[in-house]
Amino acid sequence: MSSTRDIDALIDLMSRLPGLGPRSARRAVLHLIRKRALLLTPLADMMQTVAATARECLNCGNVGTSDICDICTSAKRANGEICVVEDVADLWAMERSGVFKGRYHVLGGTLSALDAIGPQELRIPRLIDRVASENISEVILALNATIDGQTTAHYIADQLDGQVRLTSLAQGVPIGGELDYLDDGTITAAMRARKSI
Amino acid sequence: MSSTRDIDALIDLMSRLPGLGPRSARRAVLHLIRKRALLLTPLADMMQTVAATARECLNCGNVGTSDICDICTSAKRANGEICVVEDVADLWAMERSGVFKGRYHVLGGTLSALDAIGPQELRIPRLIDRVASENISEVILALNATIDGQTTAHYIADQLDGQVRLTSLAQGVPIGGELDYLDDGTITAAMRARKSI
Ligand SMILES: [Zn+2]
Numbered sequence A, B: 001m002s003s004t005r006d007i008d009a010l011i012d013l014m015s016r017l018p019g020l021g022p023r024s025a026r027r028a029v030l031h032l033i034r035k036r037a038l039l040l041t042p043l044a045d046m047m048q049t050v051a052a053t054a055r056e057c058l059n060c061g062n063v064g065t066s067d068i069c070d071i072c073t074s075a076k077r078a079n080g081e082i083c084v085v086e087d088v089a090d091l092w093a094m095e096r097s098g099v100f101k102g103r104y105h106v107l108g109g110t111l112s113a114l115d116a117i118g119p120q121e122l123r124i125p126r127l128i129d130r131v132a133s134e135n136i137s138e139v140i141l142a143l144n145a146t147i148d149g150q151t152t153a154h155y156i157a158d159q160l161d162g163q164v165r166l167t168s169l170a171q172g173v174p175i176g177g178e179l180d181y182l183d184d185g186t187i188t189a190a191m192r193a194r195k196s197i
C-alpha cells in the first residue's frame, strides 16, 4: 500500500464532508501533512475544542457554546422580532448581511411529506410557544424560496394567524434560490422590502 | 455574532484546505457539529494521530509513518525499477492502478524557471544517487504531460543518459493531462505501452 492505515482512515473521514469526494479528500490530506504545524495540528486541536463545547441553543436552535446562544442573551438585540430560518447556515447568512437586529428561530429543516418530516420533527411547536410567551410583535419568515420552504411558511402562517404580524422576505430572493447562496446586498434588499403575508 | 469565536476559527482553518472556500467550509463545520460523535471527534483524533506519525520517506519522498516507507522496505516489490513521479498524489494514483511493482521516487514538484525551482529544490540529486548506488535497470519517468513536467523529464533523462534504461508513460496520457485525474485503466494502458526515450 502506498499510504498507511492511519492516513487512509483520515482520507476516508475527510471524504465524508459535504463537497469533498475521494480525490479532493486525498488532496486535502496531503496538504494537511505538508502543513502539519501551520494547519493539521491547529485544525485537530480546534476540532477537539468545538467537539467539546458546541451545542444547539435550547431556545432558538442556533449553534453556540452555551445552552442559550449569544443572540438570545444579547441585550443589544431587539426584542419583539423573530426571524425564522431553515438552518444555521441561513442564520449565518442573515447575520453577515447585518440587516436584522432581532432574534432568530432555526427550524432545523422544512416540512416534507416525502421525507415524513412534520411540525414535530422541526422546531415549530417551540416557535409557537415563543410567540405566546415572549412579547413578539413580528415574525419574519425567511425561508428558502423552494416548494418545501414555502409550504412550511404557509403552515407557520396558519398556526400564528391573528396572533402577530407575519412578514416574509420579498424583493430580491430569486425563485428556487437558497438564502445561503445570496450576496449580502440581496439579503439586505429583501429584508428592507419585506411585506405582510 | 452568530457563531462563537471557536467555531469561526474552525471555519477559517477548514477554508484553507484545497477545494474548500468559505461557504463550503461553513457547510462542512455545521455538518461536523451535527455529526459530532460519528465524524467530528473521530476526525480530530485521526488528525492528531497523523500529525504525530506522518513523515516523508528519506529514500523516496513517499508519505508514511516511518523514516523509510513501506514500499521502499517491502520484499515483495521489484528491485531495479524506479518510477519517478511529481508528487505523492501521483504515486497513490499509480498504486491504485496496481500496474507497477517496483519502487518510486517522488520529486516533490517540477523544475520551473518562473518559480525559481531548480534540481536542488527537488529530489533530483537523490534520484541520481539512487541510480548510481542501487542496482537500477530502468527508470520510468511518470511525470505529468505538462510543459514543466516534460521539461523536468528531459532534464532527468539528460542527467541519467547512458547509465540506465529510461522510459516514459506513453499511450493514454492526454496532452495537458495530470496523472491524478486519470482512471486506473488509462494509467495501466500507459504503463504497459511505455516506450524508450
Ligand atoms: Zn438562541
Ligand SMILES: [Zn+2]
Binding pocket: B057, B058, B059, B060, B061, B062, B068, B069, B070, B071, B072
Ligand atoms: Zn520510500
